[in-house]
Amino acid sequence: NTSIRIQHAAYVLRTCILSKAPQMIRDRKYHLKIHRSCLVGSEMVDWLIHQSPIVHSRSQAVDMWQALLEEGAIAHVSQEHYFKDKYLFYRFSGDEDETLIRPGNVEQNECEQQLADVILTLAQVGPDAMLRMILRKPRHERTIDDLEIIYDELLHVKALSHLSSLVKRELSGVLIFEAHPFKGKVCKNN
Structure with missing residues (x-):
């Protein structure tokens, strides 16, 4: 563990x-x-x-x-x-x-x-x-280095391989990390 x-x-x-x-x-x-x-x-x-x-x-x-x-x-x-x-x-x-x-x-x-x-x-x-x-930080607190780290990780995600570099760069600026206390529970966020 x-x-x-x-x-x-x-x-x-x-x-x-x-x-x-x-x-x-x-x-x-x-x-x-x-x-x-x-x-x-x-x-x-x-x-x-x-x-x-x-x-x-x-x-x-x-x-x-x-x-x-x-x-x-x-x-x-x-x-x-x-x-x-x-x-x-x-x-x-x-x-x-x-x-x-x-x-x-x-x-x-x-x-x-x-x-x-x-x-x-x-x-x-x-x-x-x-x-x-980095993903928990609010978007406005992320540094250029933070965005580069996220972008580098997105390059390794096979499901995103068809996206252009420009789209991946934009994604790196808006991705956030969410943690939920209950496994398998569906959460809706509007």
Whole structure:
């Protein structure tokens, strides 16, 4: 199950951060408000890039963290943002109310041995998470890069292969992602 794998990935990453770079997770003050046990988005991207040669760009690292955010394994401290490579605060789920305890040696070793597999898993699911995030954005918030990502995906949809490039470009600007709580239920939207 992807959700279980993502939650496990978050556990491994959190454990590795606490053992290798514990200063990353700490209380931070912004606009007179203290945010407990959080990390900075740009530092999270830096850390992930330095863990494996599989992570070859900042945008790929953002995709990987977005996969964790989408599954609720991490969250923006005020639930206002997708994952961004900026000075924004995120935390692992459950960390706000917990006292952070540095993991033991056995736990550290187990997680460090699993880190490469976890990064590979996140590298595989990251692009899909980013595409879903882009498709959830209102049309007016999409960047040119976002539209290019959607367009590139449309090029691979066999059912749309008969459409011209111009039509696919127009489609990339209007497609949205809808999620419905009940499988098989017909929804009508006028």
